[in-house]
Amino acid sequence: MDPKPSMTFIDKPVDHDTITVIKAGILRFSEPNKYWIESSHKRFIPTVGDTVLGIVVDKRADSFFVDIKGPMVAFLPVLAFEGGTRRNIPKYEVGALIYARIVNANTGMNPELSCMDASGKAAEFGLLKDGYMFESSTGLSRMLLSSPTCPVLEGLGKKLAFEIAVGLNGRVWVNAEHPSSIILVANAIMNSESLTPVQQKIMVERLLDRVN
Amino acid sequence: MEQRLGNTWRMTVNEKKFIESALESELRVDGRRPFDYRTLTIKFAREDGSSEVQLGQTHVMSFVTSQLVQPYRDRPNEGTLSVFTEFSPMADPSFEAGRPSESAVELGRIIDRGLRESRAVDTESLCVVSGKWVWSIRLDLHILDNGGNLVDAANIAALAALLTFRRPECTLGGDDGQEVILHPPEVREPLPLIIHHLPIAVTFAFIGEELMVIDPTHHEEAVMGGRMSVTLNANGDVCAIQKAGGHGVMQGVVMQCLRIASVKAGDITSKIKTVVESYKTERALRMVKRHAPSNAVDVNEPDQKAKQILEGQKLKSEECSVSQSDDMDVEQDRINKRSKKNRSFTGGPSSWDPYSEGVNTDELEATLASRGSVAVPMNLDNLGDNIRDETKSDEPLSDVNPVSSSTDTAGKEMSISREKTLQDAVKPKNKREKKKSSKIAAV
Numbered sequence: 001m002d003p004k005p006s007m008t009f010i011d012k013p014v015d016h017d018t019i020t021v022i023k024a025g026i027l028r029f030s031e032p033n034k035y036w037i038e039s040s041h042k043r044f045i046p047t048v049g050d051t052v053l054g055i056v057v058d059k060r061a062d063s064f065f066v067d068i069k070g071p072m073v074a075f076l077p078v079l080a081f082e083g084g085t086r087r088n089i090p091k092y093e094v095g096a097l098i099y100a101r102i103v104n105a106n107t108g109m110n111p112e113l114s115c116m117d118a119s120g121k122a123a124e125f126g127l128l129k130d131g132y133m134f135e136s137s138t139g140l141s142r143m144l145l146s147s148p149t150c151p152v153l154e155g156l157g158k159k160l161a162f163e164i165a166v167g168l169n170g171r172v173w174v175n176a177e178h179p180s181s182i183i184l185v186a187n188a189i190m191n192s193e194s195l196t197p198v199q200q201k202i203m204v205e206r207l208l209d210r211v212n
Numbered sequence: 213m214e215q216r217l218g219n220t221w222r223m224t225v226n227e228k229k230f231i232e233s234a235l236e237s238e239l240r241v242d243g244r245r246p247f248d249y250r251t252l253t254i255k256f257a258r259e260d261g262s263s264e265v266q267l268g269q270t271h272v273m274s275f276v277t278s279q280l281v282q283p284y285r286d287r288p289n290e291g292t293l294s295v296f297t298e299f300s301p302m303a304d305p306s307f308e309a310g311r312p313s314e315s316a317v318e319l320g321r322i323i324d325r326g327l328r329e330s331r332a333v334d335t336e337s338l339c340v341v342s343g344k345w346v347w348s349i350r351l352d353l354h355i356l357d358n359g360g361n362l363v364d365a366a367n368i369a370a371l372a373a374l375l376t377f378r379r380p381e382c383t384l385g386g387d388d389g390q391e392v393i394l395h396p397p398e399v400r401e402p403l404p405l406i407i408h409h410l411p412i413a414v415t416f417a418f419i420g421e422e423l424m425v426i427d428p429t430h431h432e433e434a435v436m437g438g439r440m441s442v443t444l445n446a447n448g449d450v451c452a453i454q455k456a457g458g459h460g461v462m463q464g465v466v467m468q469c470l471r472i473a474s475v476k477a478g479d480i481t482s483k484i485k486t487v488v489e490s491y492k493t494e495r496a497l498r499m500v501k502r503h504a505p506s507n508a509v510d511v512n513e514p515d516q517k518a519k520q521i522l523e524g525q526k527l528k529s530e531e532c533s534v535s536q537s538d539d540m541d542v543e544q545d546r547i548n549k550r551s552k553k554n555r556s557f558t559g560g561p562s563s564w565d566p567y568s569e570g571v572n573t574d575e576l577e578a579t580l581a582s583r584g585s586v587a588v589p590m591n592l593d594n595l596g597d598n599i600r601d602e603t604k605s606d607e608p609l610s611d612v613n614p615v616s617s618s619t620d621t622a623g624k625e626m627s628i629s630r631e632k633t634l635q636d637a638v639k640p641k642n643k644r645e646k647k648k649s650s651k652i653a654a655v
Contacts, residue, residue, distance in 0.1 A: 055222045067222055095225040132230040132241070173226070179234035187243055 040139020040193075044069040044169035046105040051125075053133065053167030054113065056096045064092055066100070069135070069169040072110045076100060080114040082122040090127070097128045097173060099165050128165055131175030132182050138170050140193045152192040155204030156185055184211060220305050223434050231435050235423045240432070242268075246425045247472055252480070254372050254487045260402065260495075261377030265369040268429065269359025271303075274369035275352045276377040280392065283339070283346040291338020291346040295324040297353045297366070304358035304430075315362075322454050323353070323367050326411040326443035330451035333374060334406035340382055345392050347379055349405070360429035363441050363454075367413040368484060375410075375488045376495075378402035411451040412480045414473035415441045418459045424469070426476065440466070442473045446481040 021027075025039030044052070046068065054066035054074060063075040076098065078089050092098065104112035115125040143150050144166045149157075156162070162176035162185050172189060176182045188207055192200045231241060238246055250268030257264070261276035283290060297320040299307040307313070312320070327333055338347035351373065353366045381400040385393045417428035417436040428436060438458025443451040450470060455461075 055224055057222060067220075093225065095223060095228075097224045097226050128226065130229065131226055133224050133226055179230065179237055179239050182230070183234065183239055183241060183243055186241070 038139070038142065040137045040142075042135075042137050042170060043071075044138060046070045046074065046102050046111040046169075048102055048105050050102045050168040052100060052102060052113075052169040053128070053165060053171035053173060054098045054100055054169075056092045056094055056098060058094065059092070064098075066098060066113060068102075068111065068113070068167075069171065070111060074102070074111040074113050076113040076115065080116060081126070082116055082120065092127065097133055099125050099128055099167070099173075101125060124165075128173050128175075131163070131173050132186055133171055133173040134186055134190065136170050136172060136190060136193065138168065140189070141166050141168050141170055141172065143193070144172065144189065150192075151197045151200040152189055152204055155201055155208075156188055159208050160185065180211070184208075221430075223431070227431065228435050231432060232420045232423065235419060235425065240425065240429075242429060246423075247476075249427045249476065249480075250429075252368070252483060254368065254484065256372070256376060256487075256491045261373050263369050263372035263376065265365050265372065267359070267361060267365040267368070267427070269357060270361060270365045271355075271357035271359070272362065272365045272369045273354045273356060274366070274373040275354075276373045277350050277352070278377075278379040279348050279350065280340065280345050280382070280394070281348040282344065283342075287335075288343040289339040289346070290335040292348045293324075293328060293333050293335065293351065294348070295320045295327075295351045295353065295370070297323075297355070299355050299358075302357075303355045307355075307358070318454075318456065319363055319366055320353070322363055322413060322441055322443070322452065323351075323370050325452045325454075326367065326413060327370070327374075330409070330411050330443075330445070330449070332407055332409055332411050332445075332451075334408060337406045340392055341384065341390065344390075349374075349377075349379075358430060360431070360433050361415050361427050363415050364413050364427060367411075367443070368480065371407075371410050371412075372484055372488060374405055374407060375484070376404075376491055378404050409445040409447060409449070410481050410484060411443045411445050412477040413441050413443045414476050415439060416469050416473075418461060424465070426472065440469060442470055444470070444474055444477050446478045448474050 021037060023037050023039055025037040027035060028038050029035050046052075052068045054068045054076070056064050057067050057073065058065040060075075061078075063077045066074050066076050068074045079085070080103075081090060084090075098113075098115070100113040100115050101117065102111055103114045115122070117123040117125070144153060144164075145168070153164070160176065160181050162174055162181055164175075164185070165173040167173075172186075174182050174185045174189075176185065184207060188204055191203060195203060234241065235246065240246065240248075242250075244250070250270075251266075253266040255264045255266075256262065262274065264271070264273045281292070284292070297312060297316045299313065299316045301307045301309050333349065338349065340346060351370055353370060355362055355366070378397075378401075380394050380397060380402050382392050382394045385391055415427065416439065417425050417432055418438040418440070419425065419432065419436045425432060428439070433439070436458075438455070438461070440453065440455040440461070442453045445451060453466075
């Protein structure tokens, strides 16, 4: 998953060849000529193609209303599931946690979600059962999704078995066998946002030592 | 399509289930055990009577102010205490500006009841003129961040602010002796409130059928079935219990909660007291520093010797020497009278016992005569009041007082042996004050 090149963040005055930055964050570069600013917020601006974790807040005849931490509530069409027909509409209650993809995000309109990937397959999208979901910032989500794997997840993965779903809207879901593992993983991730990779490794090691 | 605020927090069914299942194995989401409090931080501002408390993510500020008002008809010789709460919208998306919500009113009531019913704040000492003027103490609580358990955090903030608050001193005067004159803090040291004990609120949240936690976080509060706040002090007296609806609990559970709460109240009381003491010493140091630069040269010598003798009661000796030099400016003509009195004064208050030795009547007459003849200067009174106030209240400096008196004794002895210089003119001032205060104490 690549962050988008932030052409919209750069203000280019007409006369000169200079670039002015108007947003605070880390400047990133990718070959051959892509620069962008990465910043971390608690707010999420929906963009097409992002995978997010949403909470069902209401149900209508043709779609679910899902909150994705954006300025507007998104809607998930009832048929946007693999093999979805009018007969097998999923029954999601209010408060259910959904892993979905944004297909449409025009400003001023409610974003549209889908529980299928581009080719129409389910691909892990859909309802997330059990586990624990916590909210953080968009920067943390991006860090958790970066490749190579970020040190926190690597360190935790060596000792614990857990399942994790990261939404780009700042929501993370963790599931494991034992509540203690879940709590451990969740707290480790929450603490790791502002730490460097080395610090993250040390923090995870200390945490695991303390527990065992 | 519905247009809802994007920043409203919503709870998932996963979270609800998880919190309950984790509690069954005695685990809480932030890693605490069921009866652990979050880390508590208490901070003070430069002003007296304002405090800031952080309990985990919950952030509360409290301010205490006072005003002279007419008392209630049915309580003509008692001051009043009123509590106001403000739930700022920045604390939680569900808080709205304007009229206080039900929970805001409930919070104010719990804190008010804890302080008023248990008579923690002494209201009778707030009376100035019975039936006409009393002090009205106003306690404002501002909620800055709602991370759960606002009651406990706000209560601690209120107590911290009340303990460090000082009201201006006022005396009766004017033409008919009925006018109240307020003295600004520069002229007379403001007085602290008299607080008998500290009522601490401890909140329990009931989750599920049998699970109970202390100090719930915001998420736990959303999941809980009921809540109970008990207010009690470190002596084990229960000041108030608040349980407004919600899940019913057995009487045995209530008693268990009270027992746990008394332990927690003891911890929190000691934490508050430590922080308040360090604030008070810092405040006293701050006041001393104001005068120190101009008088460093003069009083160094006697100071050094005093320090050597006492080994480190720096605070009080500095304060004494500072006030000595202050008074040096005031009058020179009474120096002779004072030095005469010095020679007859044989020991400090610690060794002078009126009941065994009796009062020296000549000395007494001399002091009364001198007191009546000259208009007592402000500084002198200030110092006297200072010492009197400190002997009355339970501040940390009070235990330094007997030390200071021995400073004076030591200083005195030294001065008598040396040749009389201007330094000796300065020294006697303290002895006179000590004698005055000791007489007051004795009488």
